Amino acid sequence: MKIKSLHIYSDDARRRDVEFHDGLNILTGQSSTGKSALSEIIEFCMGRSSFNIPEGVIRDKVRWYAVIYRFAGEEVLIAKPAPGPGAQSSSAVMVWRAAEVNAPAFDELIVNDNDDGVVALLSSLLGIPENTTDVPIESSRESYDANIKHTLYYLFQKQTIVANKDQLFYRQNEDHQTQTIKDTLPILLGVSGRDKFTLQSKLRTANRDLRLNAKLVTQAQDAIDNSEQRAIGLLSEARAVGISIRAESGVDVVDLLRQALEWRPQSVPDEDGERVSIIESELSDIRERRREAQRQIESAQLFARQASGFEGEIVEQRDRLASIKALPFNKATGDWQWPFAPANLALETPIAAAMLAELDNLDRELEAVTGERPALEAYLLAQQNDVARLSEQIRGKELELSSAIASNEAIAEMGSRNNAAARVVGRISLFLENLATDEELNRLLTEQRRLKAVIADLEGRLGADDSESRLVATLSNIAMHMSSYIKDLNGEFAEFPARLDLHNLTVVIDRPGRPVYMYKSGGGASHLAYHLAALLSLHRFAADYAQPLPRFLVIDQPTQVYFPSESAYKAAGGSIDQTELQDADLTAVRRLFEVLHRYATHDVPGFQLIVTEHANLRDDWFQAALVEDPWTKPPALVPDDWPDMPLA
Template structure:
């Protein structure tokens, strides 16, 4: 799989084409002309939904992006519209296949697929076998299929990565990606094939089923040891709560059948009780007692009145008796009237004092008459109130009897409910016991199944050959390592005299110096880091190309010669100029790098496609032949200046 061409489309229907060829392809020019965006366009048109095109004229003026990929005997166009201005991703795509595919006109662009379809198609065409990553059963991560997306790690060496001492592969610094690299690279290098994947899937399924059968047999055996005692214990409980009749003896052979009858038990119906009867009776009692207290209060008031009346009557009688003595005074023989002792002789009792005393005596007579007349009515009133108190007492006694009866009835209903609940619990335990009870015939069947599964697992393990994938992976990594030292030497990397290898566990390059291994992040100098990066990537692609492994046969390297310039500013100012390159760069190092690229694509991996994004430019004929276009300036650049901006909705 290689890149035939990249195409972008303007809003008014114009198209810009960038064509590539086998071998070394160089795009050089000034900064901010769109060179680095090429890798983002390729990724976007390989099923990448995230829209990573940098902000600026490319986003503002390009409506569609397209890439034509070349395979053996077939070409595939993948085109994708730009997402809406507020969106960060898009999955709609157009797919066109054929022996030779030409870029379509703007009017021919239409969506007929999506990223999932693109990934499946490219994965199949590049030859990635049916697979699934190997993940231990007790691991938290899940297995997944390796696809074309898992080759991106080895296809793009962007400006920030190509000389990074801590990051070897594209996206290696993102969460979960290091593990994805470790899981999928063995598949892409042919260590894990379709047959192995199929056998491993069948083995895992058979092992899971075997573990399940073994667990069932263990449970059945443990249950069988105590099943008889447990059965009779449950029978006793069922009889105690009335689920099973108490009559008759049950033997060990019949106990299971008797317990099964308990499953037909139905709870005893409980009479309805609205739950308010006791409350109503208690309220009636409260009302009756309040009524009785009111009558008793009236009786006490009447009795208090009677007591006050009796006291008055006694005092009045005493007063009257004292005053009545006036009537005993002597009569005047001459007049026949009472004679006042202190009055003048022969004077009658007609003085004011005598008249007042006589008047008081008459008043007492009247009050005594009134009190004596009210007493029969008061006695009658008190009698009526006493009868009312007696009625209240009888009603209270009746209500108290009714309350006691209601409380007794409620306790009976509660007892019935508790008895039903107890019976239900026993029936539930019996049901669980019978559900887990395994007859001897079923236990024998389970053991036969276990034997069959053991034979199946043994056969699958034999066919897998005791799983030699680790040994095969070590052999593969050793082959890749055998190429790396030559590339490090060719680029003048430090420690080039020692063997180098790709450390898949730590995802870095290791130099095996006799004293101790040296890891890439422990080395210094951008030139060294560039040498280690390119040695690892080129060696991996060389192995894949030599042994026809399913990794696309291209790699895009962004600005590798930056390390050969005295400063970033000097590198940027080179801008595709031969003169500035010869003035500022380590010219021999730049030439050595590109000569190695040419040699790699012509000798080490014939036909391999190297796309290099650069600021440097060499006057050598072979380098000029590798230029895809004239150096990009402003203009020309990736996006023409006269393209219109996309209208904002």
């Protein structure tokens, strides 16, 4: 798998093409002309949905991105539209396959697939075998299939990585990616395949089944040991809640429990809450009528007391006035005589007449009061009889209310008893369902022996697997070339063997006494040498042994480590003259490109190395490797006269 060409399309249907060839491809020029975006476009068109194209003119002016990949006997166009405004990803894809594919016109671009389809297609064409990652049985990670996405770690050495002492592979510093590299690289190198995973998957399943079976065996044994004691307890509970169980001599306690399953709840009548309410209402009405009769009696009794007092006063007044009739009288004339009055006034004076009239009035009032007493006494008696009658009715209603409440409580108790019995019957049913028999225990023990035999067989077959030794041999083959590339690039400790440490994902120099890890070494030039040595050796092994890695590597700005400063490196700007004026270590720059040129023409003939740079050399072979004239402003990847895309 190599890159034939890269294409971008403007919103007004124009197209910009960048053609690549086998061997060394160099794109040089000024900064901010789009060189570093090439790797992002290539990755975007290999099935990655995240849109990582740098902000600026590329995002603002490009509507579609496309890459044509070359395989043996087939070419594949992968084109993707730019995500909509505000979107950070896109999985819409156009796929076009043919023996030879040319870039389509703008009006031919149409979505017909998605990133999942791209990943499946490219993985198949690349020849990644059916596989699943080799995850240890005790690990919590899930296994998955290695695919084209897992080759990206080895295809891009971006500006921030190419000389990074702490990070060897692309995306190695992202969450979970380190372990993914460790899981998938052995598959891509042909070391680990599906057979081992299949055996480990079966072993994992058998161990899980054995653990489950062991629990069932333990439960069955405990159930058999404790079944009689539990059955006796349940039988006692059943009788306590009123479940009728007929005790028969010689009958096993478990068989007695089965009688409980025949229990049916008693019919429970509905509570008569309305009747209680009616009685309470009637009782309240009678009590109110009795209180009214008692108030009438109290009023009548108060009236009687007041009448008695009035009668007493009348009698007293009458007695005083009656005394006038006891006045002395003249025996000679027979007339009454007032004391101290002229003789013979009698009773005909106005005063006497008034007093006698008052006396007559008092006599009449006394007669009236005395005459009303029998009627008042009769009224009081009638009211007292009503109170007695109402009190008797109250006692009757209270008895009726008490009976109604007691009836409802009995109904509630009956329902509770049914519920309690139902719970006990449920527990008995569960006990009988889970009751382990000797036959069930024997079946479980037989299954346990079978699973142990299966596990022993799988472990034996896995023990014969030689993937670990094959991985060691593969890494040794890769290490065989690493030392020579480090020496060619003048890396530190070049006199000692170097190797790829798959456990730590770094380069190790095996210096006698104490190994030197890349992250403990010094100097950007040495870090660059270690990076390129590891990647070139890895791809050389894959090419030599036809392993499924794409046959290209994109390296972004590797010679920056040979310039005195970043500004000096950028000042080179793709110009030969400026490169020679920047006080750079041109010998090291030339040595680097000579190694890359030799690699693509001799070590791995036809391997595609794509290098984006600021430096430019006069050498004919270097100039022949240039993909285009050095990019300036303009021209660059995106022409200035392309229109900006609408924001919505």
